[in-house]
Amino acid sequence: MLTIRRDLVDAMVAHARRDHPDEACGVIAGPDGSDRPERFIPMLNAARSPTFYEFDSADLLRLYREMDANDEVPVVIYHSHTATEAYPSRTDAKIAAEPYAHYVLVSTRDPHEHELRSFRIVEGVITEEPVEVVESYRFAHTGPDDVPEL
Structure with a gap:
């Protein structure tokens, strides 16, 4: 399951x-090992296409170096579909x-x-997962006992 703050969802949309x-x-980066998206990083679609996205290789290299320096990983990788x-x-x-990573897709085919939706994609196998949108992670679902994080 992807648990994500509402402000990050709003930023992607x-x-x-x-x-x-x-x-x-x-990308939305988060602390290594946390599975918690924290830092919103909009990227430029180097393909500038309505049917395909591609990260600029130099931007992506800079991003991975920055995440490494901050002990972060790409928790969410997102892109939009404009007509599907x-x-x-x-x-x-x-x-x-x-x-x-959680692969999040946002469809903007409806203007209103x-x-x-969120997916795990491993070796080409696509598995949809539930998305829980929360106001803050402090009271997000943390496990079977639903104990808030401290």
Whole structure:
């Protein structure tokens, strides 16, 4: 399950709307080992395409160096679909290279509403997962006993 703050969801949707009709893309980094998205990093779609996204290789190298320096990992890798549902394409599955990341898709095909879904993609196998949107992580679901984080 992906547990994510509402402000981060709002930021992804706003980025997707801004870049429409081209696909938007970006990363939400979080502390290594936490599975908690924290730092929103919108990226430029180097392909500038309504049907495909591609991170600029120099920007991606800088991002990974920055995350390494901050002991962060890409918890969420997101992009938008501008004319189709929020489901990974064959190309999306093929280029997914982070087996521990949540791949979030935002569909902006409807100008008044958005669709947001999350997936794990490992070796091309796509598995949808539930998304829990929370106001803060302090009271997010943390396990079977639902004990808040301190």
